[in-house]
Amino acid sequence: MMEEIYSEDLILVAVMKDPRDLEIARVLGWYRIPVQTSPKTVRVDWITFFLTSAFGEEKWSVRYIAKVMGHELVTRGELLREESDHPRTDEPYFKILLGPLLELPRPIPAKKWRRFTFLYTTGEHLTQANDVRDLRVPPSAVRDRLWKLIRERSVGSDEFSMPTMQDHDGKMRGTSENLSTDDSPTRSDNGMSEPPDYFVENREVKE
Numbered sequence: 553m554m555e556e557i558y559s560e561d562l563i564l565v566a567v568m569k570d571p572r573d574l575e576i577a578r579v580l581g582w583y584r585i586p587v588q589t590s591p592k593t594v595r596v597d598w599i600t601f602f603l604t605s606a607f608g609e610e611k612w613s614v615r616y617i618a619k620v621m622g623h624e625l626v627t628r629g630e631l632l633r634e635e636s637d638h639p640r641t642d643e644p645y646f647k648i649l650l651g652p653l654l655e656l657p658r659p660i661p662a663k664k665w666r667r668f669t670f671l672y673t674t675g676e677h678l679t680q681a682n683d684v685r686d687l688r689v690p691p692s693a694v695r696d697r698l699w700k701l702i703r704e705r706s707v708g709s710d711e712f713s714m715p716t717m718q719d720h721d722g723k724m725r726g727t728s729e730n731l732s733t734d735d736s737p738t739r740s741d742n743g744m745s746e747p748p749d750y751f752v753e754n755r756e757v758k759e
Contacts (some may be wrong), residue, residue, distance in 0.1 A: 554654050555619060561597040561675035562701055565614060565687060567668065568601040577601075577618060578653040584631055587644040591670040594623050594646050595705040598675075602662070602684065612666060614684060619651035660684055662737035674698060 557563075564636060566585070577583050585594060600617040603610050629641035661685035673687040674694065681687050689695045 554657075555651075557598065557617075557675040559674060559678060559679075559696070560643045562698065562705070563598045563600060563617075563675060563678055564591060564594065564596040564620075564674060565600050565602055565668075565671040567604060567670070569604050569606055572607055574601065574603075574607075574653075576614065577616075577650055581652075582631075582725035583618075583648045583650060584628070585646045585648060586628075586640075587625070587646060587667070587702045590646055591672070592702055593706040594620075594648060596620050596672075598678075599648060599650070600656075600674075600678065602666075602668075602671075603664075612662045613659040614662075614681075614687070615656050616653055617656055617678075618653045621651055622651040623648050646649070672698065672702060678725070 566583070573583065583599065585699050597620060598617055599620050600614050600631060602614050602615075603612070605611045621679070624647040626645055626647050628638060628645050629636055631645060631647060634685075636642065656678075660678075660681045660683065665683075665685045671687055673681075673689060676694075677687050689698060
């Protein structure tokens with residue numbers, strides 16, 4: 553029986569490109585996000601996955617969701633030890649710890665809009681969506697509350713602690729460059745800083 557999703561739950565929609573990652577989420581209970589391309593915060597209530605063309609008949613849809621139990625900061629090499637020779641093996645990743653992978657009562661297709669990397673939405677929008685476009689939160693009091701929640705969960709969390717990792721040459725690499733110029737904040741009517749589209753992020757994701 554699926555755990556109840558509350559209307560104001562903060563949900564991260566992440567693009568999933570490889571069926572192997574879905575199997576890792578199902579069997580091992582974790583999902584990885586490179587720190588360099590991570591969203592504003594990974595301290596969310598749920599994570600759900602937008603499946604791309606690699607998923608055959610399930611492609612271009614959101615249909616799996618998992619409760620987020622926490623996260624750890626690790627290297628790619630620690631997560632995927634069988635790929636120790638990968639060029640990004642020493643780079644920092646968020647290991648998102650997941651509850652059981654669940655299937656939504658009905659899939660949410662993307663009829664046209666498919667170009668995003670991360671998307672924040674609410675439990676209410678997820679349960680009522682008929683298309684991936686419906687997951688976007690339009691300007692409203694709900695959107696303002698959700699943005700405030702995202703900011704609150706970001707403060708004091710290690711998403712913004714700018715960890716340093718040592719490369720093969722012994723040099724320390726910080727991650728202060730992780731936020732691109734696309735993340736430059738603007739000001740909203742209520743005086744809070746917010747990115748240009750503060751619930752949708754579209755950037756290249758490293759595997």
